[in-house]
Amino acid sequence: MIAALFVNPVNLSPTSQLWLMLPLFLSAAIVHKTIRTGNLRRLWRDVAFLFTVYMIGGTIVLALVLWLVMTHWPSR
């Protein structure tokens, strides 16, 4: 079954791709903070901050801005 998992694609719904952004954000946050942090003891705290505030928060703000632009864009 595991071998088939890495051969055949999984069927995803279009909405699931939004949720699948979260693990990708987490990967980027961990790698970024692993190379940037001066003290590895603070790594997970820094990752949590980057992941929640910058990545998830930033995505929500961006989504809101784009939604507002799409909704209130002056039509001709």
Add this chain to the structure above:
Amino acid sequence: MARRKKPYRPNPPLTLLLAWLIPGAGHVCIGRPLRGVIIFLVICATFWAGVGIGGVMTVDPRAAGAERWWFVSEMLAGVHGIVGWQRQERVYRKVTSDLPDSIGPFNRAEAESRRVYAVNKALADKGLALVYPTDVVARAYAGIAGLLNLLCMFDATALAMMGTFGEPSRKRKTGTEEG
């Protein structure tokens, strides 16, 4: 009189090569093994999550148009990208071995486009073809794993060029902060 031991200076080209080939190995080279292990685990998990979602055709050097850039970024994941590519090649050869070499009395361009169509149909029949939205997610995972490794390659090589070895020295805490 005792001779002072020369401080170890990492070799930048070797660091770059190792950092590409095995994600995290560049950081091990510059004396930061824990960071190297974290980088290896995260990049490995991200890349193979992409291949797990998209299957063997995720790493596809024959992808058309802009999709080809994903292949370039997947190759930045070093050994993971190479293994993914070789798996794809093996499956692709197996699928296309049943197809005829020339299709009908057409000119070269027409015959090529018909062959591409036949290959895509054969892949779809075997349930291997990548379709929306799975292709987007799978290639984003595998490609971003490669791009994250590029970031680590730059970091490790830059530190090696500066002659840095080991973890950065921490500033000593003063007064009441010390616990």
